[in-house]
Amino acid sequence: MIIAIDGPLASGKGTLARALAAHYGLPHLDTGALYRATALQLINKNIEPSNESEAIKAANALDLSLFENPELRSAKTGAGASVVAAFPEVRKALYDFQVNFANQEGGAVLDGRDIGTVICPNADFKFFVVADANERAERRHRELLEKGEEIALETLITQIKERDERDSNRNDAPLTMAKDAHLLDTSGLSIERVIEKACAIIDANR
Numbered sequence: 001m002i003i004a005i006d007g008p009l010a011s012g013k014g015t016l017a018r019a020l021a022a023h024y025g026l027p028h029l030d031t032g033a034l035y036r037a038t039a040l041q042l043i044n045k046n047i048e049p050s051n052e053s054e055a056i057k058a059a060n061a062l063d064l065s066l067f068e069n070p071e072l073r074s075a076k077t078g079a080g081a082s083v084v085a086a087f088p089e090v091r092k093a094l095y096d097f098q099v100n101f102a103n104q105e106g107g108a109v110l111d112g113r114d115i116g117t118v119i120c121p122n123a124d125f126k127f128f129v130v131a132d133a134n135e136r137a138e139r140r141h142r143e144l145l146e147k148g149e150e151i152a153l154e155t156l157i158t159q160i161k162e163r164d165e166r167d168s169n170r171n172d173a174p175l176t177m178a179k180d181a182h183l184l185d186t187s188g189l190s191i192e193r194v195i196e197k198a199c200a201i202i203d204a205n206r
Ligand code: DC
Pocket: 009, 031, 032, 033, 035, 036, 078, 081, 082, 085, 086, 111, 112, 113, 114, 115, 163, 167
């Protein structure tokens, strides 16, 4: 069974993906980590993520050890990830890894921005997770504070709007809901309730 989960930053898609993977005993890939690792490779070398040729090189020689690096989750790396993700050649370099992960025996859960549309168009279940922008900023603010990263809430709201704008309006694989995806609005819902809703959809149709 392949489960594809897409949605904007801090919509709850990552938490839902991890929970569904644990519940159904499936491996999980957070595809944003691939774009983040690409950006972090550049940041670590003092290269701007907007440097297209260097971004393509980094994506083609991805350093998977960066997945464990605490900087992977920083706001700076996230912003850089959104920039490198707009380059079609970067997306191409990361495509096979994701498709192979999805098509492993038994299936998998993947979350990102283009999973239901580009990476796994034939997924058994697709979810598009959304939440109110201010609530997403507050969630992300709490997450970053827990990791010791202090950032003003207002700055985050601006960053989230910029990121939504760039991820949704790029030409290649923009963040869009697949026609056959289930829309899950997590605004005001506990994560338990969101997981319950998703499991109910899966269990009724598998
Ligand atoms: O989900 P995240 O915040 O870790 O993702 C970081 C950036 O990576 C996001 O702004 C856009 C990009 N991304 C993408 O373009 N496609 C994906 N499947 C996953 C992430």
